[in-house]
Amino acid sequence: MKTVDITPDAMARHIARFAKLKPIENDYAEREGVPPEALRMIAADRIYTIVSEGAAPGAAVGGGGISVYVLDCPPGDGPAIHAHVETHESFMCLRGRFRIRYGDHGRFETILDENDFIAVPPGVMRQFENVSETENATLLVIIAGQPEDALRDVYYPPEVGAKLEERFGADAKAGIERMGLQFTAEQGASAD
Secondary structure, three states: OOOOOOOHHHHHHHOOOHHHOOOHHHHHHHHHOOOHHHHHHHOOOEEEEEEEOOOOOOOEEOOOOEEEEEEEEOOOOOOOOEEOOOOEEEEEEEEOOEEEEEOHHHOEEEEEOOOOEEEEOOOOOEEEEEOOOOOOEEEEEEEEOOHHHOOOOOEOOHHHHHHHHHHHOHHHHHHHHHOOOEOOOOOOOOOO
16 A cells, blocks of 8 residues: 655645634524524534535635534524434534433433433434533534535424524525525334
8 A cells, every 4th residue: 555645735635624614504694694603503503614525714625525614602502403314414522511312303312421421323303412511512513425415405394494584584594404404304103
């Protein structure tokens, strides 16, 4: 096997400097005309792309089908319940505590303390929430699958879309749908 001798300039593309990262909802808001508050209603407060195959500003290039994000969540913050169908999503609590709800309608839950990890299978509804009482909590999110699916393979129940449209209007919902997020997840009665 012949190794690759990479220069510091070439390696720089593979390094993410957290201080230089910009939360992704700002990018979405600019591109699709979605108010950041509308995206925060269904996603975490601040999502930073650390590793991606695409051209996320400041993110490390690479990952071979793995996308990595760091989420900074104030107390009570987290996304609406959703599922990923084609990608595998895993969470590791880096700081604070997170409640992970899973199963149809989030009927089950577990608490992640610092350094705890959970891998949620594709197709399973999931939701996380910072349950730390007074401090922001930090969650590492790893999405494995086709790079173009990392943030597009997200399905919310129709009622989430209806609440979003009621609060922010049809244009905000349509902008989120143009981003690739969908409001078509059908939750049924679970078989044990």
